[in-house]
Amino acid sequence: MLAAHGVTANYGPLTALSEIDLSFAPGSRVGVFGHNGAGKTTLLKCLVGAVAPSAGRIEYDGAPLTANVSQNVRKGLAFVPQGHNVFPNLSVEQNLTISGLLFDQGFVSRIFEIFPVLAERRAQRAGSLSGGEQQMLALGMALMTQPKWLLLDEPSTGLAPVIIRNVMSRLKNINETMGTGLIMVEQNVPATLKIVDRAVIVKAGRVVFDGTAQELSENKDLWKWF
Ligand SMILES: Nc1ncnc2c1ncn2[C@@H]1O[C@H](COP(=O)(O)OP(=O)(O)O)[C@@H](O)[C@H]1O
Ligand SMILES: [Mg+2]
Structure with missing residues (x-):
């Protein structure tokens, strides 16, 4: 279980989150x-x-988590920040190996199974991949740590609709085959609702809706929140 209990977060005088209570069951989307x-x-x-x-x-x-990303990555939390965070001057394979340095290097072959397009381009410079391929690589890099949780910040931004469907179905597949929990921040609500079970809406630092994806899909009144 991953959970926030009464979490408030500030940037200087600005309060970005106020008293957030959320629990995420293992393997949920x-x-x-x-x-x-x-x-x-x-x-x-x-x-x-x-x-x-x-x-x-x-x-x-069940244990408090300290604000130490490298420690938390080793505990099974992986964060894919917004944008395509790859090393542009390294090859696809080098990007994957570097991300898995502290983990099982052999896992690169598993990533190539999940994303065959990366296998085909293993020697290619990451910076010369298309946007969709770079997003796949960023996901692959996060998966090299064999996480229990994948936290994704707007993975579909900047991608063409057909590529978005592809990324979304890969994510669902990763969840189903590897049991990796997904917490996805997204602007593309309809595409995301197709693959998640639960939807959380945040407004001005507070949770204003927490329900099933179906409930949000069917209740267009709630769409005012975004
Ligand atoms: N590093 C930062 N320094 C100061 N203010 C920040 C920083 N990051 C975010 N904020 C502010 O915190 C609030 C929440 O930002 P953020 O979490 O990025 O929102 P969202 O991802 O929903 O767009 C915004 O008002 C934003 O301007
Ligand atoms: Mg954001």
Whole structure:
């Protein structure tokens, strides 16, 4: 279980999150939605330990989580920040090996099974991949740590619709075959609702909706929140 208990987060005088209470069951698939500036990225950063809450705490498997990303990655939390975070001048394979340095290097072959397009381009410079391929590589890099949780910040941004469907179905497949929990911040609500079970809406640093994806799909009144 990954959980936020009464989490408040500030940037100087600005309060980005207020008293957030959320629990995520292992292996679940959750979409996080809301306007720009609502606090979605800050929520992911608190969960992975990149931002320390000013009040409240993050708990992971019953123990408090300290705000130390490299330690938390080793515990099974992986964060894919917004944008295509790859090393542009390294090859696809080098990007994967570097990300898995502290883990099982042999896992590269598993990543190549999940993303055959990366296998075909293993020697290619990452910077010369298309946007969709770079996003696949960023996902592959996060998976090299064999995480229990994948925290994704707007993975579909900047991708063409057909590529978005491809990325979304890979994510669902990773969840189903590897049991990796997904917490996804997304602007593309319809595409995300197709693959998540639960939807959380954040507004001005607070949770204003927490329900099933079906409930949100069927209740268009709720769409005012984003
Ligand atoms: N590093 C930062 N320093 C100061 N303010 C920040 C920083 N990051 C985010 N904020 C502010 O915190 C609020 C929440 O931001 P964020 O979590 O990025 O929202 P979202 O991801 O929903 O767009 C916004 O008002 C934003 O301007
Ligand atoms: Mg954001």
